[in-house]
Amino acid sequence: MKNFTYYVPTKIHFGQGMISHLSELSESGSRVLMVYGGGSIKRMGIYEKAMKILAETGLQVFELAGVEPNPKVELVREGISLCRSQKIDMLLAIGGGSVIDTAKSIAAGTCYDGDVWDLIEDSSKIKAALPVYTVLTLSATGSEMNKNAVLSDMSRNLKDSMSSDLLKPRMSICDPTYTFSVPKGQTAAGTADMISHAFENYFSPVKDAFMGFRLGEAVLRTCFRYGPIALAEPDNYEARANLMWASTNAISGTTKFGTDVGWSCHPMEHELSAYYDITHGVGLAILTPRWMKHILSPETAWKFGEYGREVWGISGEDDLKVGEEAIKKTAEFFFDVLGLPRTLTEVGIGEEKLELMAENCTPRLANAFVPLTKEDVLAIFKDCL
Amino acid sequence: MKNFTYYVPTKIHFGQGMISHLSELSESGSRVLMVYGGGSIKRMGIYEKAMKILAETGLQVFELAGVEPNPKVELVREGISLCRSQKIDMLLAIGGGSVIDTAKSIAAGTCYDGDVWDLIEDSSKIKAALPVYTVLTLSATGSEMNKNAVLSDMSRNLKDSMSSDLLKPRMSICDPTYTFSVPKGQTAAGTADMISHAFENYFSPVKDAFMGFRLGEAVLRTCFRYGPIALAEPDNYEARANLMWASTNAISGTTKFGTDVGWSCHPMEHELSAYYDITHGVGLAILTPRWMKHILSPETAWKFGEYGREVWGISGEDDLKVGEEAIKKTAEFFFDVLGLPRTLTEVGIGEEKLELMAENCTPRLANAFVPLTKEDVLAIFKDCL
Numbered sequence: 225m226k227n228f229t230y231y232v233p234t235k236i237h238f239g240q241g242m243i244s245h246l247s248e249l250s251e252s253g254s255r256v257l258m259v260y261g262g263g264s265i266k267r268m269g270i271y272e273k274a275m276k277i278l279a280e281t282g283l284q285v286f287e288l289a290g291v292e293p294n295p296k297v298e299l300v301r302e303g304i305s306l307c308r309s310q311k312i313d314m315l316l317a318i319g320g321g322s323v324i325d326t327a328k329s330i331a332a333g334t335c336y337d338g339d340v341w342d343l344i345e346d347s348s349k350i351k352a353a354l355p356v357y358t359v360l361t362l363s364a365t366g367s368e369m370n371k372n373a374v375l376s377d378m379s380r381n382l383k384d385s386m387s388s389d390l391l392k393p394r395m396s397i398c399d400p401t402y403t404f405s406v407p408k409g410q411t412a413a414g415t416a417d418m419i420s421h422a423f424e425n426y427f428s429p430v431k432d433a434f435m436g437f438r439l440g441e442a443v444l445r446t447c448f449r450y451g452p453i454a455l456a457e458p459d460n461y462e463a464r465a466n467l468m469w470a471s472t473n474a475i476s477g478t479t480k481f482g483t484d485v486g487w488s489c490h491p492m493e494h495e496l497s498a499y500y501d502i503t504h505g506v507g508l509a510i511l512t513p514r515w516m517k518h519i520l521s522p523e524t525a526w527k528f529g530e531y532g533r534e535v536w537g538i539s540g541e542d543d544l545k546v547g548e549e550a551i552k553k554t555a556e557f558f559f560d561v562l563g564l565p566r567t568l569t570e571v572g573i574g575e576e577k578l579e580l581m582a583e584n585c586t587p588r589l590a591n592a593f594v595p596l597t598k599e600d601v602l603a604i605f606k607d608c609l
Numbered sequence: 610m611k612n613f614t615y616y617v618p619t620k621i622h623f624g625q626g627m628i629s630h631l632s633e634l635s636e637s638g639s640r641v642l643m644v645y646g647g648g649s650i651k652r653m654g655i656y657e658k659a660m661k662i663l664a665e666t667g668l669q670v671f672e673l674a675g676v677e678p679n680p681k682v683e684l685v686r687e688g689i690s691l692c693r694s695q696k697i698d699m700l701l702a703i704g705g706g707s708v709i710d711t712a713k714s715i716a717a718g719t720c721y722d723g724d725v726w727d728l729i730e731d732s733s734k735i736k737a738a739l740p741v742y743t744v745l746t747l748s749a750t751g752s753e754m755n756k757n758a759v760l761s762d763m764s765r766n767l768k769d770s771m772s773s774d775l776l777k778p779r780m781s782i783c784d785p786t787y788t789f790s791v792p793k794g795q796t797a798a799g800t801a802d803m804i805s806h807a808f809e810n811y812f813s814p815v816k817d818a819f820m821g822f823r824l825g826e827a828v829l830r831t832c833f834r835y836g837p838i839a840l841a842e843p844d845n846y847e848a849r850a851n852l853m854w855a856s857t858n859a860i861s862g863t864t865k866f867g868t869d870v871g872w873s874c875h876p877m878e879h880e881l882s883a884y885y886d887i888t889h890g891v892g893l894a895i896l897t898p899r900w901m902k903h904i905l906s907p908e909t910a911w912k913f914g915e916y917g918r919e920v921w922g923i924s925g926e927d928d929l930k931v932g933e934e935a936i937k938k939t940a941e942f943f944f945d946v947l948g949l950p951r952t953l954t955e956v957g958i959g960e961e962k963l964e965l966m967a968e969n970c971t972p973r974l975a976n977a978f979v980p981l982t983k984e985d986v987l988a989i990f991k992d993c994l
Contacts, residue, residue: 227624239612
């Protein structure tokens with residue numbers, strides 16, 4: 225079992241109506257930069273509610289709209305200029321992971337004397353950051369309670385993350401009703417994203433982190449149970465709430481206890497998004513069952529057996545057989561139950577750049593559950609076509 | 610599902626050798642009051658190691674030794690005087706829950722202009738507290754990552770807690786090797802304590818907090834698996850580590866998501882400890898199966914069925930039968946597997962004060978999973994004789 229440090233200082237106000245806690249922002253000053261995407265938070269009335277509470281609290285609000293999925297470094301640079309010129313005290317992100325990651329990047333970039341992409345290349349350069357607050361509207365990335373911010377520079381086909389305890393949000397409002405209007409495709413992709421986060425820690429060579437693995441299974445079972453319910457009944461509070469808390473826990477450290485391992489599917493997927501701007505959760509769903517199939521072997525069967533029995537309730541003594549069945553069920557869940565695209569071809573990715581992308585991500589796969597070579601990654605990519 | 614606020618700012622350094630992080634205390638000033646029990650931390654070499662690191666960090670250390678189980682308010686008052694006269698900046702608790710709770714109470718009491726027991730009677734009076742750091746040597750109470758401090762005033766037969774976010778430790782060192790020398794009886798009682806914490810949130814009338822209940826089961830299964838291993842092999846790192854992380858999570862909020870419910874066995878046990886100074890975990894173990902038996906009914910059977918199936922793997926459709934079997938297994942675990950005392954008689958408690966104790970705790974049982982009257986409590990107490 226590996227040593228670890230657990231540090232999750234974010235205060236989470238969870239439940240319907242908890243947006244009233246935005247009044248707590250006054251603890252960090254008086255000038256807020258509100259970051260969001262398009263018009264959806266206005267249509268849903270969240271914008272208006274937030275503005276009202278912030279005004280009543282005596283806060284002065286500046287705005288930065290237009291965050292896109294796979295958030296772009298250009299908007300971050302714009303936000304940094306705004307923070308400096310307007311002497312902003314804190315960021316308020318209202319949206320999903322892309323919006324929160326944009327706010328985090330601005331928060332760090334404002335306090336750094338150089339270009340913000342430097343912080344992606346070397347996160348140890350993050351020495352300070354403005355406080356970040358969030359109102360979550362999409363259950364997926366877990367950015368509302370973690371230390372990461374993923375950014376893209378499409379001009380250079382780069383998608384990568386910065387990471388620092390200083391980026392952990394000060395406070396996040398998680399109101400499941402704000403996800404009622406999330407479209408089916410995004411609900412499905414978000415569910416795939418959180419499942420993948422749980423998998424990345426769960427598939428670990430460590431054998432004795434019993435407690436961590438059981439916590440991971442709790443997250444996985446929650447996703448497998450409530451993903452389909454949220455698709456069928458978008459305003460089912462029970463489903464949206466359980467998914468929301470699963471997304472927050474999947475990547476905050478809750479499931480990581482003692483399991484320390486390099487990630488597998490995320491580095492591969494970041495290449496797909498960097499070159500083709502596809503939805504992160506979709507890329508993960510396409511990759512995951514092929515990755516599992518590729519690494520299932522007599523050496524790794526013990527873990528797949530555990531996964532099959534504990535998460536899917538598959539019976540049987542033979543780990544390989546249980547594992548194969550579990551992988552089949554995982555694929556069925558992503559493609560038949562959630563209805564996500566089944567192949568890279570379907571999302572417009574062909575053979576052309578597979579080798580280049582495999583080359584790019586291989587260095588990050590050396591400490592994975594099963595370390596992957598360029599040839600492994602290429603085989604997995606090709607199996608996804 | 611109930612709304613909730615999750616806030617766990619404590620940084621946990623978990624694993625062998627993590628005591629080196631005591632150097633981080635310098636962030637809070639230079640004058641430390643080290644609080645501990647008897648000689649065990651000296652015999653184990655923890656005292657010496659801590660002193661060396663603190664000296665190297667340039668910290669000035671003052672000492673308050675002699676904390677007893679069911680920590681007493683008199684020593685807390687002594688610590689408060691010491692903090693004031695020596696202008697102490699922070700507390701460092703090295704020990705189990707009693708030591709940590711003593712340090713927390715001193716931390717709050719030092720910043721309060723009145724007697725510290727006032728803060729037990731009304732925790733909203735806690736407006737500030739010195740920072741508390743801990744080195745955990747016993748897996749049980751979870752005080753290393755929660756907001757509670759339980760104190761006893763034996764002169765008035767009072768045992769009760771204060772509670773405030775300000776009491777959450779700044780940082781805790783959880784090194785499983787420090788629990789290798791914990792005697793069998795204390796290992797068993799500590800395991801019963803953490804199981805009870807998980808039960809208190811798990812047995813909730815809320816039905817839709819799926820994720821919270823699965824996390825609770827992860828804690829319970831960890832305790833049931835590793836309690837006996839730690840008893841049989843005291844220096845089994847895997848067992849001690851999993852138990853330690855279970856104890857920390859059982860009461861930090863991890864398992865509480867949306868399950869909000871008044872506690873049942875803890876208010877009853879606090880009376881037993883207040884009048885007879887018995888070990889908290891022993892009292893909980895004696896009470897728990899009788900409480901379960903008392904409240905099992907067609908109305909509550911659904912929850913006991915869930916418990917039996919998910920935690921003990923009992924099969925069957927009939928919730929009442931599965932529940933009865935699960936209660937039997939719970940009792941066997943406490944008394945036969947952990948070897949804890951089976952009755953109140955065995956720990957020197959007779960009939961004399963049962964009625965008085967039942968009277969005292971009943972007001973706190975009104976919001977329990979099954980609200981309990983004085984007659985209910987008395988019946989449970991008598992069943993424990």
